[in-house]
Amino acid sequence: MKQGRIGAIEGFTEGEVRRQASATLTIATPGQGFTDFTRSVVDFVRRSGLQDGLVSVFCRHTSASLTIQENADPDVQTDLMTALDGLAPRHAGDVHGAEGPGGSRKQTPYVHSAEGPDDMPGHIRTMLTDSSLSIPVVGGRLALGTWQGIYLIEHRDRPHRREIVLHVVGS
Amino acid sequence: MKQGRIGAIEGFTEGEVRRQASATLTIATPGQGFTDFTRSVVDFVRRSGLQDGLVSVFCRHTSASLTIQENADPDVQTDLMTALDGLAPRHAGDVHGAEGPGGSRKQTPYVHSAEGPDDMPGHIRTMLTDSSLSIPVVGGRLALGTWQGIYLIEHRDRPHRREIVLHVVGS
Amino acid sequence: MKQGRIGAIEGFTEGEVRRQASATLTIATPGQGFTDFTRSVVDFVRRSGLQDGLVSVFCRHTSASLTIQENADPDVQTDLMTALDGLAPRHAGDVHGAEGPGGSRKQTPYVHSAEGPDDMPGHIRTMLTDSSLSIPVVGGRLALGTWQGIYLIEHRDRPHRREIVLHVVGS
Numbered sequence: 143m144k145q146g147r148i149g150a151i152e153g154f155t156e157g158e159v160r161r162q163a164s165a166t167l168t169i170a171t172p173g174q175g176f177t178d179f180t181r182s183v184v185d186f187v188r189r190s191g192l193q194d195g196l197v198s199v200f201c202r203h204t205s206a207s208l209t210i211q212e213n214a215d216p217d218v219q220t221d222l223m224t225a226l227d228g229l230a231p232r233h234a235g236d237v238h239g240a241e242g243p244g245g246s247r248k249q250t251p252y253v254h255s256a257e258g259p260d261d262m263p264g265h266i267r268t269m270l271t272d273s274s275l276s277i278p279v280v281g282g283r284l285a286l287g288t289w290q291g292i293y294l295i296e297h298r299d300r301p302h303r304r305e306i307v308l309h310v311v312g313s
Numbered sequence: 314m315k316q317g318r319i320g321a322i323e324g325f326t327e328g329e330v331r332r333q334a335s336a337t338l339t340i341a342t343p344g345q346g347f348t349d350f351t352r353s354v355v356d357f358v359r360r361s362g363l364q365d366g367l368v369s370v371f372c373r374h375t376s377a378s379l380t381i382q383e384n385a386d387p388d389v390q391t392d393l394m395t396a397l398d399g400l401a402p403r404h405a406g407d408v409h410g411a412e413g414p415g416g417s418r419k420q421t422p423y424v425h426s427a428e429g430p431d432d433m434p435g436h437i438r439t440m441l442t443d444s445s446l447s448i449p450v451v452g453g454r455l456a457l458g459t460w461q462g463i464y465l466i467e468h469r470d471r472p473h474r475r476e477i478v479l480h481v482v483g484s
Numbered sequence: 485m486k487q488g489r490i491g492a493i494e495g496f497t498e499g500e501v502r503r504q505a506s507a508t509l510t511i512a513t514p515g516q517g518f519t520d521f522t523r524s525v526v527d528f529v530r531r532s533g534l535q536d537g538l539v540s541v542f543c544r545h546t547s548a549s550l551t552i553q554e555n556a557d558p559d560v561q562t563d564l565m566t567a568l569d570g571l572a573p574r575h576a577g578d579v580h581g582a583e584g585p586g587g588s589r590k591q592t593p594y595v596h597s598a599e600g601p602d603d604m605p606g607h608i609r610t611m612l613t614d615s616s617l618s619i620p621v622v623g624g625r626l627a628l629g630t631w632q633g634i635y636l637i638e639h640r641d642r643p644h645r646r647e648i649v650l651h652v653v654g655s
Contacts, residue, residue, distance in 0.1 A: 143561050146519035146636065146646070149510040151528050156505035159653050162366060162483060163327035164449055168320040177317035186322050194506060196540055196651050198367055198447045202458030204383045210615040211607060212546045217596035218607055224576055224594075225608040234395055252395075254388035265382060265389055266396045273381040273461075274447045276540045276616045278506055278651040285649040287544030290615075294317065304317070307456040309367050309449040311330050311482060311653060312504060333654060334498035335536060335620055339491040348488035357493050369538055369618045373629030375554045405566055423566075425559035436553060436560055437567040444552040444632075445618045465488065475488070478627040480538050480620040482501050482653060 155194070155280075160313045163190035167306040171206070171296035174260075176219040178291045179306070183277075184284060186308045193282045195312015199275045202305045205264030205297045207271040213291030226297075230266035232259050264297030271295060279312055326365070326451075331484045334361035338477040342377070342467035345431075347390040349462045350477070354448075355455060357479045364453045366483015370446045373476045376435030376468045378442040384462030397468075401437035403430050435468030442466060450483055497536070497622075502655045505532035509648040513548070513638035516602075518561040520633045521648070525619075526626060528650045535624045537654015541617045544647045547606030547639045549613040555633030568639075572608035574601050606639030613637060621654055 167182050187197055201208050212218045234250045252262040275292065278285040286292075294304055338353050358368055372379050383389045405421045423433040446463065449456040457463075465475060509524050529539055543550050554560045576592045594604040617634065620627040628634075636646060 143517040143558065143565070144514045145517065146511040146513035146638065148519065148521050148524055149512070151507045151509055151524060151531065151650075154505065154507040154528075154531060156503060156532060159330060159501060159504040161327060162330040163325065164365060164451055165322045165325040167322055169317040170320070171317040172315045175315055175317070177319065179319050182319055182322060186325075189322065189325060190327060195504060196653060198449060200447070200449050200456055202456065202461065204381065204458070204460055209611045210546065211611060215596050215598075217594075218604065221576065221594045221596050221604050222608060222611055225572060225611075228576075229400065229571060229612075230396060234392065234399075252388075252392045254386050254392050256386075262389065262392050266393060269380045269382060269393055269396075270400075270441055270612055272443070272614070276447050276542070276618050278540060278542055278649045280506055280649065285542055285544065287546070287647070289546055290544065296317065305458070307449045307451065308322075311367065330501060332498060333501040333537065334496065335622055336493045336496040338493055340488040341491070342488035343486045346486055346488070348490065350490050353490055353493060357496075360493065360496060361498060369620060371618070371620055371627055373627065373632065375552065375629070375631055400571060401567060405563065405570075423559075423563045425557050425563050427557075433560065433563050437564060440551045440553060440564055440567075441571075441612055443614070447618050467488065476629070478620045478622065479493075482538065 158313050161192060162311040164309045169294050169304045171302050171304055173299050173301055175296055177294045178213060179294060180292045183292055187279055187310055190310050192310055192312040195279045195310055197277050197279055197310040200307045201273050204268050205261060206304045207268040207273055207295050208275050209271050209293050209295060210290050211293050212289050214289055226267045230263040232263055260299045267297045329484050332363060333482040335480045340465050340475045342473050342475055344470050344472055346467055348465045349384060350465060351463045354463055358450055358481055361481050363481055363483040366450045366481055368448050368450055368481040371478045372444050375439050376432060377475045378439040378444055378466050379446050380442050380464050380466055381461050382464050383460050385460055397438045401434040403434055431470045438468045500655050503534060504653040506651045511636050511646045513644050513646055515641050515643055517638055519636045520555060521636060522634045525634055529621055529652055532652050534652055534654040537621045537652055539619050539621055539652040542649045543615050546610050547603060548646045549610040549615055549637050550617050551613050551635050551637060552632050553635050554631050556631055568609045572605040574605055602641045609639045
């Protein structure tokens with residue numbers, strides 16, 4: 143496999159680190175789906191007054207999680223959800239060689255099923271995505287790329303109140 | 314896809330950042346499975362004396378990894394392991410249209426197989442989960458949710474000694 | 485599931501935190517594949533002069549991402565890419581019970597397909613791997629394990645210029 147060509151380190155800046163700030167954000171989700179809360183993270187960093195540093199985003203749940211994703215075409219979110227549905231479906235998996243009529247397969251349940259059929263897939267999807275993200279702050283701006291947004295992914299069917307904890311350190 | 318309703322930034326606090334600490338933790342795993350080491354991270358932060366800041370957890374291996382998961386029902390770990398077994402099985406994949414007798418399929422081996430059939434799946438599972446996690450510390454406590462625990466996932470069959478590096482910055 | 489045996493916290497060190505630094509790195513990728521840029525992160529930390537702290541690595545893209553992986557056998561990268569191909573294939577999925585002649589299955593397209601058949605799989609692969617990593621710095625060295633390297637994963641077919649933002653805080 144061909145490696146990429148790695149350029150020089152550019153735009154090196156250094157300075158003191160003096161301050162930190164933290165806050166909480168609550169997102170009321172309408173059930174399964176993506177919520178872009180980039181603006182809240184930007185607002186939090188602005189309020190801290192820090193120009194350079196590192197902002198961290200933490201999701202306090204195990205059936206909701208974080209990702210940094212494309213913010214331009216909402217169809218991307220539809221396809222991401224379809225992908226998660228395929229990777230961590232409502233049922234644990236196909237029972238092999240056990241096709242029913244019409245090509246449908248018999249499916250095994252999860253062991254952990256007391257909290258509903260959408261709970262265990264939510265834990266798996268959380269494990270495959272992120273509970274924590276860290277993003278550099280450079281010159282008062284998040285170092286996100288043009289097409290990057292910060293998303294909460296709700297994995298449960300019903301509405302939930304989800305808490306995000308923000309932290310920034312810098313100067 | 315309906316977005317969630319994003320609340321205001323709450324509980325904003327700020328202050329100086331002055332101190333950091335680091336340490337190492339070794340976990341002797343009995344083979345494939347999950348180990349909850351939240352208490353060790355809590356102890357580390359307590360020992361640092363820091364009340365507010367950010368703690369980072371780093372796993373120094375490529376066939377063991379980290380996740381933040383449900384700490385209530387141990388069945389969740391069973392299902393998470395079943396999910397990882399399905400996503401990164403012992404063999405690279407089905408050879409398409411090549412069903413053997415009894416519905417069993419022919420499977421392709423991984424190219425990297427010299428270290429045993431559990432090694433390459435371990436690398437894939439590490440890539441899909443986490444090598445590093447960062448959790449805010451607020452008022453002397455980790456900002457974990459009620460049901461969140463910090464887990465090491467051992468992906469190899471045999472017992473291993475796994476090293477975790479902890480770092481906290483704050484005041 | 486048997487838990488591991490958790491050892492004591494060892495090598496606890498603490499001190500002031502005073503300085504931070506940041507920089508950008510550009511990697512010209514030749515298309516799909518892995519690029520080990522550990523040395524650039526090491527160089528960045530050395531240039532900062534910081535002996536103890538936390539270095540964070542951030543990828544500014546949604547169809548390229550980061551992972552910490554085995555740096556010894558290049559075959560691992562081949563198998564990791566095969567795994568990603570299987571988890572997020574060029575097409576959204578099999579249409580169930582719809583086998584064509586010769587065992588081939590009919591496949592559904594992604595909704596988001598305007599940017600080419602390699603774009604949406606790239607977003608899914610980015611979601612399953614990492615956009616940000618944080619690694620402790622101890623005694624002037626990254627706390628990476630012996631076999632760990634820091635990799636950029638290019639998910640697109642064509643060459644791209646990918647920007648990585650580095651940040652370190654410590655003393």
